[in-house]
Amino acid sequence: MRRRTRRTPKGQTADTALAELSRIRLAYGPEAAARRRELLAALGGARFASAMALLRFHELLCFFQAFPDDAGTLELADRLLVRFAARPDLRRFRRALADTGIAGTDVSLPFYFPTARWLARRWGPHLTVDWTAFGKKGDLERLFPLLSLFAETPGLDEVDLKPAGWTKRLAGPRETDAAFLIRRVDALPVDAFWKEFLYESLEMPLRLAPGPGTPSRTLARLPGVTPVFPRGPLVRSRPDIPREVERPPLSLRPVEGAAARLFLDAARASMVTRQRDLDLFEYASDSDVRLADCGGGLSFAVIGAIPVRRLLLEGVYAFLTLKNGVPVGYVLVSALFGSSEVAFNVFESFRGAEAGLVYGRVLSVTGALFGSDSFTIFPYQLGDGNPEAIESGAWWFYRKSGFAPKAKEAVALMRAEEAAARRRPSHRTPPATLRKLARHNLYFHLGPARDDVIGVVELPNVGLRVTDALAARFGSDRERAARETLGEARALLGVRSFDGFSPGERLAFARWAPLVTILPGLSRWSAPARRALVRVIRAKGGLRESDYVRLFDAHRPLRRAILALATEPATPATGSHSGR
Numbered sequence: 001m002r003r004r005t006r007r008t009p010k011g012q013t014a015d016t017a018l019a020e021l022s023r024i025r026l027a028y029g030p031e032a033a034a035r036r037r038e039l040l041a042a043l044g045g046a047r048f049a050s051a052m053a054l055l056r057f058h059e060l061l062c063f064f065q066a067f068p069d070d071a072g073t074l075e076l077a078d079r080l081l082v083r084f085a086a087r088p089d090l091r092r093f094r095r096a097l098a099d100t101g102i103a104g105t106d107v108s109l110p111f112y113f114p115t116a117r118w119l120a121r122r123w124g125p126h127l128t129v130d131w132t133a134f135g136k137k138g139d140l141e142r143l144f145p146l147l148s149l150f151a152e153t154p155g156l157d158e159v160d161l162k163p164a165g166w167t168k169r170l171a172g173p174r175e176t177d178a179a180f181l182i183r184r185v186d187a188l189p190v191d192a193f194w195k196e197f198l199y200e201s202l203e204m205p206l207r208l209a210p211g212p213g214t215p216s217r218t219l220a221r222l223p224g225v226t227p228v229f230p231r232g233p234l235v236r237s238r239p240d241i242p243r244e245v246e247r248p249p250l251s252l253r254p255v256e257g258a259a260a261r262l263f264l265d266a267a268r269a270s271m272v273t274r275q276r277d278l279d280l281f282e283y284a285s286d287s288d289v290r291l292a293d294c295g296g297g298l299s300f301a302v303i304g305a306i307p308v309r310r311l312l313l314e315g316v317y318a319f320l321t322l323k324n325g326v327p328v329g330y331v332l333v334s335a336l337f338g339s340s341e342v343a344f345n346v347f348e349s350f351r352g353a354e355a356g357l358v359y360g361r362v363l364s365v366t367g368a369l370f371g372s373d374s375f376t377i378f379p380y381q382l383g384d385g386n387p388e389a390i391e392s393g394a395w396w397f398y399r400k401s402g403f404a405p406k407a408k409e410a411v412a413l414m415r416a417e418e419a420a421a422r423r424r425p426s427h428r429t430p431p432a433t434l435r436k437l438a439r440h441n442l443y444f445h446l447g448p449a450r451d452d453v454i455g456v457v458e459l460p461n462v463g464l465r466v467t468d469a470l471a472a473r474f475g476s477d478r479e480r481a482a483r484e485t486l487g488e489a490r491a492l493l494g495v496r497s498f499d500g501f502s503p504g505e506r507l508a509f510a511r512w513a514p515l516v517t518i519l520p521g522l523s524r525w526s527a528p529a530r531r532a533l534v535r536v537i538r539a540k541g542g543l544r545e546s547d548y549v550r551l552f553d554a555h556r557p558l559r560r561a562i563l564a565l566a567t568e569p570a571t572p573a574t575g576s577h578s579g580r
Helices: 014-023 030-044 051-066 071-082 088-092 113-126 137-147 150-158 162-171 177-186 192-201 241-246 257-272 355-370 387-392 394-400 408-423 431-437 460-474 478-493 503-516 527-540 545-554 556-567
Strands: 107-109 127-129 206-208 251-254 284-293 298-305 315-323 326-336 339-346 374-377 442-445
Touching (some): 051 071, 113 127, 113 177, 113 206, 113 257, 127 177, 137 150, 137 162, 137 177, 162 177, 177 192, 257 284, 257 298, 257 315, 257 326, 298 355, 298 545, 315 545, 326 355, 326 545, 387 394, 387 431, 394 442, 408 431, 460 478, 460 503, 460 556, 478 503, 478 527, 527 545, 545 556
Parallel strands (some): 339 374
Antiparallel strands (some): 107 206, 127 206, 251 284, 284 298, 298 315, 326 339
């Protein structure tokens, strides 16, 4: 017998009530708020006939939790989400809703090693290997001797239990297969980079089953956040970028201890429950977390990386965007030369609401963090290899906010499209044209346009110049190169001892040493300029990487030297080289 959809009060079916709720999603005001509460209360007790309808209801609840009309709407959304996993229709559609991040459903992904390790440490009993989807079982089998003791090799060599069988036998009754494998890789006597390489080369698909406290989008709202309710319609206009950057966040304060870890867990969970991974959230430093309060319930958890995972030159941060304590998106920002590349993402459930306002505040926080006055958007954000950005018209969002390309072919195409729109206001740029436009960076300058910015400066050339110098002097003996360039850099910069250097600062100095030895004009720098360079390098491995960016940008001789290395293309060395 066909299952019937329970009717809501006033004779609506769950589907028609859901359709009405979707229609008034962005309508705000007393009348809309009252009707929204009626529909939410009715749908809370209804039963949906399809998994997609239930998913749509869940997404609307998450939206109204982040953008509530008032305390009544927020309380109702909170209550319905807390009980969501117990809904009979959720249990019915649990398999169909796998990988949605809804509480009570599974999440599957070949997670990167730091995320897999985090999951195993926190929710090991709920984490298993999806053996049917595992395509590299043979590679795992060859690793078993490294993951076990030598006394176990007679069985491993001769008994064919298959990878799943051997994993179960090695793990015993107290661990899941996934938790055992992750913990054994983590115990290998190699550094973190090797562990990551070995584990991720397996591309091992994992499944996280629901359990107490496991990550979900349903229960993602952070505790203890005082909600802010709108005083009128949602702001949907494009940002006035100069005004936004000049208007700093209300506060940008450090967050430490348990509070910092709460934000890091929320950031990682926001990725896991959307089948994503982000390096900065994986390698986050709980000593470099700040909260930017932008008012109106909008805030950003500003998260830096541990020193060992920082880039050589740029400073990089990730922001978790929070609206009334609900994660609604993330931002990735890299900075150098008074400029920042900004990658902006709003999670699908929250699109269409205040994107321009949020983006303006992203640039405000970026300016406050680094002092940037120029901003770059890279092609992927615009749609190059990103169909979602093409479909949403991301290129025109940035263009109408004041961004412009520098590449001649993109400028010509932009002008042609803008002329077509002036002639015929209904004109829409075809997807093929958007894809051509999206191949080139966009830029915004608060002051005069300049070319010493991220996206124009060819920073890869700096690495090539280092490679050519090391290849010419040391060939394959990079260990000797590391030792000798470290000594040379210390001599050039007058660093007699590393006493007082933190481990991160020592690491940064060792990493920068080969670059220091080829900086053009360094021998002519003044003593204060050399001491200032030491401070720049130490800051790269210090507590907050944003300090490094500001010190680098203030060091004019260093900026000129790096620009010189970046401007002159490196020429590959020829002939044979000896490391002796």
